């Protein structure tokens with residue numbers, strides 16, 4: 001039996017940091033952000049729909065999606081965000097399920113679904129257990145501004161486009177507190193994996 005783990009958090013809460021640790025431990029990762037990026041490659045159905053709906057202003061000179069431009073439009077406008085989600089999310093869901101089921105078929109002990117919007121998009125039923133990477137609003141804002149070089153307003157807009165981490169805490173099966181060092185997070189992670197009986 002494969003344990004399917006839904007790894008989630010908020011923007012810049014530390015999901016990639018935790019999924020790298022899980023990868024080092026040998027667990028396969030299905031990454032929704034990577035799949036969402038591939039889904040909008042030139043020639044894919046979602047690419048044409050985005051060009052149609054958002055116009056050529058969100059394309060670079062080489063024709064690829066200008067992610068910074070599209071991001072600044074959709075994070076500033078909930079209606080536009082909904083339109084983009086309706087184009088991209090069905091493709092992402094299909095591909096995530098395909099990859100998840102392939103790992104299950106191979107008999108993996110566990111598979112990690114790294115999904116930022118696990119709760120917002122009501123996808124928790126894709127997984128057996130949910131694991132939240134939690135940070136306080138202050139840590140989240142600080143790390144996001146630092147990592148992406150965003151001004152405070154830009155960073156806060158992105159944070160506010162997601163369910164607050166304090167609400168996600170109430171929905172998750174297990175919570176990793178990532179306000180401390182990476183090492184402290186790793187210790188907590190190993191404890192949870194042992195509890196779920198997928199690590200020594």
Ligand SMILES: CC(C)(COP(=O)(O)OP(=O)(O)OC[C@H]1O[C@@H](n2cnc3c(N)ncnc32)[C@H](O)[C@@H]1O)[C@@H](O)C(=O)NCCC(=O)NCCS
Pocket residue numbers: 010011012032033036067068070071074081084085088089092115116117161162
């Ligand atoms: C808006 C886009 C072009 C911005 O691209 P960019 O390279 O700057 O960011 P990236 O894709 O690496 O996403 C960074 C983080 O932003 C957050 N985020 C992305 N899209 C959304 C969204 N629609 N709603 C809320 N948060 C989002 C997630 O926490 C994600 O981890 C891109 O995020 C996108 O296509 N989003 C729509 C698809 C989506 O919802 N992806 C998230 C997981 S399915």
Ligand SMILES: Nc1ncnc2c1ncn2[C@@H]1O[C@H](COP(=O)(O)OP(=O)(O)OP(=O)(O)O)[C@@H](O)[C@H]1O
Pocket residue numbers: 009010011012013014015016017018033116143144147178179180181182183185
């Ligand atoms: N425990 C930690 N201590 C200090 N910095 C950290 C810690 N964990 C993560 N970071 C840093 O915080 C930033 C956000 O982490 P990460 O990229 O893993 O978040 P994420 O949840 O995957 O983000 P996104 O949803 O935007 O892809 C990165 O710059 C990362 O190096």
